[in-house]
Amino acid sequence: MTSPVLPSHGRVRPLGLAQVSLTGGFWGERQAVNATATLAHCESWMERLGWLANFDRVADGTTGPDRPGWSFSDSEVYKLLEALSWESARSGAPEAEAAIKRLTARIARAQDPDGYLNTCFGHPGRPPRYSDLEMGHELYNTGHLLQAAVARLRTAGEDDLVRIARRAADHVCRAFGPGGIDGVCGHPEIEVGLAEFGRALGEPRYVDQARLFIERRGHGRLKDIPLGRAYFQDDIPVREAEVWRGHAVRALYLAAAAVDVAVETGDGELLDAVRRQWERSVARRTYITGGMGSRHQDEGFGEDWELPPDRAYCETCAGVASIMVSWRLYLATGEVRYADLIERTLYNVVAVSPSADGRAFFYANPLHQRAAGRPADPDEVSPRAEAGERAAWFDVSCCPTNVARTLAGLHGYLATSDDDGLQLLQYASCRIRAELPGGPPVAVDVETAYPGGGTVRVRVVDGSDRPWTLSLRVPAWASGATLTEGGRTRPVEPGFVRVRRAFAAGAEIVLELPVTPRFTWPDPRIDAVRGCVAVERGPEVLCVESHDLPDPGLLDTLVIDPGSAPRAVEGGALVRGRARAFPDAPWSYRDRPVDGDGGDWFDVPLRPYHGWARRGPAAMRIFLPLATDLRPSYPPIQEGA
Amino acid sequence: MTSPVLPSHGRVRPLGLAQVSLTGGFWGERQAVNATATLAHCESWMERLGWLANFDRVADGTTGPDRPGWSFSDSEVYKLLEALSWESARSGAPEAEAAIKRLTARIARAQDPDGYLNTCFGHPGRPPRYSDLEMGHELYNTGHLLQAAVARLRTAGEDDLVRIARRAADHVCRAFGPGGIDGVCGHPEIEVGLAEFGRALGEPRYVDQARLFIERRGHGRLKDIPLGRAYFQDDIPVREAEVWRGHAVRALYLAAAAVDVAVETGDGELLDAVRRQWERSVARRTYITGGMGSRHQDEGFGEDWELPPDRAYCETCAGVASIMVSWRLYLATGEVRYADLIERTLYNVVAVSPSADGRAFFYANPLHQRAAGRPADPDEVSPRAEAGERAAWFDVSCCPTNVARTLAGLHGYLATSDDDGLQLLQYASCRIRAELPGGPPVAVDVETAYPGGGTVRVRVVDGSDRPWTLSLRVPAWASGATLTEGGRTRPVEPGFVRVRRAFAAGAEIVLELPVTPRFTWPDPRIDAVRGCVAVERGPEVLCVESHDLPDPGLLDTLVIDPGSAPRAVEGGALVRGRARAFPDAPWSYRDRPVDGDGGDWFDVPLRPYHGWARRGPAAMRIFLPLATDLRPSYPPIQEGA
Incomplete structure (x- = not known):
């Protein structure tokens, strides 16, 4: 079956990618842009920068x-x-298949006879193999090779790419x-690649090697660096850690692999460790967007409650990696909370990154942009992760291809099945044609304008007299x-609502989700957004963008009325706000509270965060300061009382 | 005359270091510890790490x-x-003089015949001279050599060190x-070194070269880097910039040099540019501590109002550099605001860094430490700037020697003179024995327990029938x-209070400063501390330290009563606070505000921030969340109104 993740066991099973197809709407459009624009865009930049030629140079001995x-x-x-592999299978586009063959042929030539494959190490004029486990990314690269081979194996069978990957593994x-x-790679990824490749091939040696890497980690095998061993999760063994820390993408790729290994080896303790880490990290180290990574310095998690909106890193890749972890935990447990976080992360991290034309990307996804940045040059490689506008490519360009592979296989995350029926997890217009094991064929069409509208219409296409359960x-x-x-x-409550019956053809089940804009209040322990509210x-x-304000400077002084509920308007919401005028003082710390002069109340327009900066660089904020005073909430206490 | 900074012109003149001496108290004790512990500590670490032997190796051709x-x-x-030069002149300690001679001799041997002196570049096995202006620090090193030579020249006359520096300049x-x-150094410092060395020697060529470096900067001569050219202030010419940006120490060393050059060349436009940058940066990019530098990533200023307390960088060296700038602006203008900022920075940045024994230092000075760090090993080099406890030495160890040179010459910042009298700027127990130009001798003793007590007693030692003005x-x-x-x-108002008369011997002037603890309220535009108050x-x-709380976790939930004024107690203050209990929720963003259950009110002890973590690693915070509710400050607005 075709799916990026196919555990041997689990409470629920993914549907195969061939069993689900997006038929338009929010994600269908993005998947189409990904197919027609992003894939070629990525290949063309890698050709231009010589990243593809690096394989030729190794083969030709000219590196x-x-x-x-x-x-x-x-x-x-x-x-x-x-x-490309997911896309080729999805659409049958000959361009995708041709690109796979073209790239595979160049890669094949660079592989050493013993299976080693890397264009940076191990060749004349380059450092020796495995001479920099901390920062060299050799095994990391191989891990991604194995994930690519999994995609190819599950969609096209054993071809040259799979054979290359086998030799590398x-x-x-x-x-x-x-x-x-006796080492590990500074950047986890080989683990998740080996585990899935092992599952795809039925090759337990690869899963064993993944397990070995996971068990080795956390004992200080990697050198200490200025950012500390927590940077690459070599500070605490995986099964002992209480929370994710250090470089977010590293932490999350490692956690995803730990779930895979736990499931394949029946290691409940390891699975529980990751679940525990997920719980605390999601409760205390995650942004309202689902974004993870509070620090630019190490691209990492901060401490509990350290969630600055302006310096939020929230790397796009960490969003992809968070979905990888939650998806695996959901498959293992069937618990709805993991699918909830996937939804949040898809709309507010992954969807934020690509431009409408699929040829520019956000790398970091801050929740507050203080100054509109410079316009991005579509012909320029951005040397940095932060920007006020999406960049065509990056010096460190991990995010565009991560978005591409996620969107290409996105239909795989919409639904799962178990012996009794189908679970609809993410709402998008789609067709589902599945066989339940030992059960009836399940054929449903979903139609929805979600997230723009809240009506989700599920229509049963093929009826059956055998009952099954539709879970929404x-x-x-x-x-x-x-x-x-x-x-x-x-009325239905959050969680899974289940409908069990023998569905007749044409039966329709309609879920109505309330997409009225609403205030959302942060925990008071998140210091950086105290006294603020968000709108979802x-x-x-x-978010509010400076494009929609009469003066971009108002974003610094805007306060909003928490007593006046957000109102729905086409494309977003309105809240009641005013821009207080603060005296420009020589020193910003005073002997009494400054309230500012209240300006006139006006309607502040809010739009979905995933579309910010599509009209050019902007200042922006998600969390809005409240127009409240600083009066105590109780009678003042008498001195000496 | 002996003084680190001696401009040719200015509204006021520094007193010579020989004219002022600290006689104990807060700064006298720190200066004594610096003399008896820190100087030897620094030399011993540099010997141990081979930084001194680097000079021998160049001389011996073995680098x-x-x-x-x-x-x-x-x-x-x-x-x-x-x-060592300031200290040798201050105390006449033979150890200091011996160390100067010992170090000078080793340095002398490493100088090339053409005056080039650097142990990292320009020798066999090392990169060529000036091959990395962005990050190579060659001219930066030379700038510090010149500042050292200034100290030696002004305290001991022209010796070997001065001759080495002349050849290097x-x-x-x-x-x-x-x-x-046609280049500049990535790290400004040569400019301020050349300007002062030129002034000390009466050598206009050096001032001209400083001017040339300053004019060259800001035109993109340095390569772009991931952190951007703002990192080394090569984005905007000095005289056009509106605010400080990029790496804080670089920005401030450059600004100090710009003041020097402006004063020496009568360039009012350049002086005004730095004054303008000071104003906006102090108003919008400076912490309540006087600390500068909001970001770890580039050790730099952030945007206006970007002042996170937890991730505040506030490098100790940036505090030293800020004092360098403000001191020069004060000398040029006589404006009291510059001396105000110097005081704030001395107590809340510079004094924070060294441990009580002078053998450990803070590098970064955050205003909020979420988790108590690990204890520091006194025998270990810290690989990072952030720590929960002062470190003996750092891999990048700029801060200890910057503290050392500042404390060794600190008495030079206490007072200045003009033709009419004496200005007392910083209050410390001290003796002042000065000659006013063409005026009477001025001899006063200052006695004070400041900052522990607010009484400053100035006693005139030698009377005179010629009037002069004492400004406080x-x-x-x-x-x-x-x-x-x-x-x-x-009653007297902030600013200078001036007393003009012919003072008789024994006359006493007593300034009473109100050192009662007080609330200080941040500007509402500083997002990161919204809804908080500090105590000064x-x-x-x-600050509050976890050492003083029954449970360190309370620092996350503590709220304080803004209606109850802080009360003075020995060693600090008490405020009324309580620790609210918040439900541990799986997700920290909710559909209604969470107030938490109010715990019992108790007295929360506060102590001076400069002493934090002296009792071992601690969690700590300066800004305290207010126990206020989220009620709107006005009647709710009706829908549609």
Whole structure:
């Protein structure tokens, strides 16, 4: 079956990618842009920058000290190959298939006879193999090769790419297996690649090697660096850690692999460790957007409650990686909370990154942009992660290909099945044609304008006299949802609402989700947004952009009326706000509170955060300061009382 | 005359270091610890790490790729020499003089015949001279050599160190003068070194070269880097910039040099530019502590109002550099606001760094430590700037020697003179024995327990029948201050209070500053501390440490009563607070505000921030959340109104 993740066990099973197809709407449009624009865009930049030619140079013996690109540039080619594989299977587009063959042929020539494959290390004029486990990314690259091979294997069978990956995986097992190098890669990824490749091939050696890497980690095998060993999660063993820390993408790729290994080896303790880490990290180290990573310095998680909106890193790749972890936990447990976080992250991290034309991307996804940045040059490589506008490409360009591979296989995350029926997790217009194991065929069409509208219409296409259960996820935010079936409408609570019956052809089940804009209040322990509120609409976080204000400077002084509920308007919401005028003082710390002069109240327009800066660079904020005073909430206490 | 900074012109003149001496108290004790512990501590670490031997290896032709230390390690030796020079002159300690001779001899041997002096570049096995202007720090090192030579020249006359510096400065003028390399150093410092060395020697060529470097900067001569050209202030010409940005120490060393050049060349436009940058940066990019630098990533200023307390960088060196700028602006203008900021920065940045024993230091000075860090090992080099406890030494160890040179010459910042009299700027127990130009000798003793107590007693030692003016700075925070002279007490306002008369011997003037603890309220535009208040006592910012709470976790939930004024207690203050209990929720963003259950009110002890973590690693915070509710401050607005 075709799916990025296919555990041997689990409470629920993914549907195969061939069983689901997006038929338009929010994600269908993005998947189409990904197919027609982003994939070719990525290949063209990698050609232009010599990242593809790096493979030719190794083959031709002409590589050397002037090799362009970072040590992880090979991985971008592999992530693109993964995206192309899902896309080729989805659409049958001949361009995708041709690109796969073209890239595979160039990669094949660069592989050493013993299976080692890397354009940065291990060749004349380059550092020796495995000479920089901390920052060299060799095994990281290989991990992405294996994930690409999984995509190819599950969509097209064993081809050259799969054979290349097998030789590379065998080399890794020889080099790092028992008796080999007693090390781990600074950037986890080989683990998740080996586990899935092992599952796809039915090859337990690869899963064993993944387990070995996971068990080795956290004992200080990697050198200490200024950012500390927590940066690459080598500070605490995976099964002992209480929370995610250090570089967010590293932490999350590692956690995803730990779930895979736990599931394959029946290691409940390891699975519980990741669940525990997920719980605390989601409760205390995650942004309202689902974004993870509070610090630019190490691209990492901060401490509990350290969630600055302006310096939020929230790397796009960390969003992709968070979905990888939650998806695996959902498959293992069937718990709805993991699907809730996936939805939040899809709309407010992954969807934020690509431009409408699929040829520019956000890398970092801050929740507050103080000054509109410079316009991005579509012909320029951005040297940095932060920007006021989406960039065509990056010096460190992990995000575009991560978006590409996620969107190309996105239909795989919409629904799952178990022996009894189908679970609808993410709402998008789509067709589902599945077989339940030992059960009836399940054929439903979903139509919805979600997230713009809250009506989700599920129509049964093929009837059957054998009963099955249709489960619909009611998101945690959706209080007041209703379900209509058989002419009856009833309120439903967050969680799974389940309808069990023998569905007749043409039966329609309608879930109504309340996408009225609403205030959302942060926990008072999140210091950086104290005294603020956010506005959400369905699964979307909204924001104010300077484009919509008479003066961009108002974003610094805007306060909003918490007593006046947000009102829905086309494309977003309105809240009541005013811009207080503050005296420009020589010193910003005073002997009494400054309230500012209240300006006139006006309607402040909010739009979905995922569309910010599409009209050019903007200042922006998600959390809005409240027009409250500083009066105590109780009678003042007498001195000496 | 001996003083670190001696402009040719200015509204006021520094007193010579020989004219002022600290006689105990807060700063006297710190200066004594600096003399008896810190100076030897610095030399011993530099010996141990091979930073001193780097000079021997150049001389012996044995340097190479394995040279230890960063490219700027030479500068630490020069900063120590500067500190030793001030100390030798202050105390006449033979150890200081011996260390100067010992270090100078080793440095002398490493100088090339053409004056070039650097242990990192320009020798066999090392990169060529000036091959990395962006990050190589060659001219930066030379700048510190010149500052050390200034100290030596002004305290001991022309010796070997001064002659070495002359040859180095001449080399720089040849290499980078008109017709030479059209470049600047990535880290400003050569400019301020050349300007002062030029003033000390009466050598206008050096001032001209400083001017040339300043004019060259800001036109993109340095390469773009991921952090952007703002990192090294090569984005905007000095005289056009509106605000400080990028790496804080770089920005401030450059600004100090710009003041020097403006004053020496009568360039009012350039002086005004720095004054304008100071105003906006102090109003919008400076912490309540006086600390500058909001970001770890680039050790830099952030945007206006970007002042996170937890991730505040506030490098100790940036505090030193801020004092360098403000001191020069004060000398040029006589404006009291510059001396106000110096006081704030001395107590709340510079004094925070060294441990009580002078053998450990803070590098970054955050205003909020979420988790108590690990204890520091006194035998270990800290690889990072952030820590929960002061570290003995750092891989990048700029701060200890910067503290050392500042404390060694601190008595130079207490007072200035003009033709008419004496200005007392910083209050410390001290003796002042000065000659006013063409005026009477001025001999006063100051006695005070400041900042622990607010009484400053100035006693005239030698009387005279010629009148002169004693000016006392009343700090901006000191509302309610009084002055007593001739038996009369009167209220005095912030600014300079001036007493003009022919003082008799024994005359006493008493300034009473109100050091009662007080609330200080941040501007509402500082998002990161919205809904919080700080407590100050005189010039000291206070903080809560977990050591003083029954449970360190309370720091996350503590709220304080803004209706109950802070009360003075020995060693600090008490505020009324309580720790609210918040439900541990799986998600921290909710559909209604969470107030938490109010715990019992208790007295929360606050202590001076400069002493935090002296009892071991601690969690700590300066800004305290207010126990206020989220009620709107006006009647709710009706829908549609």
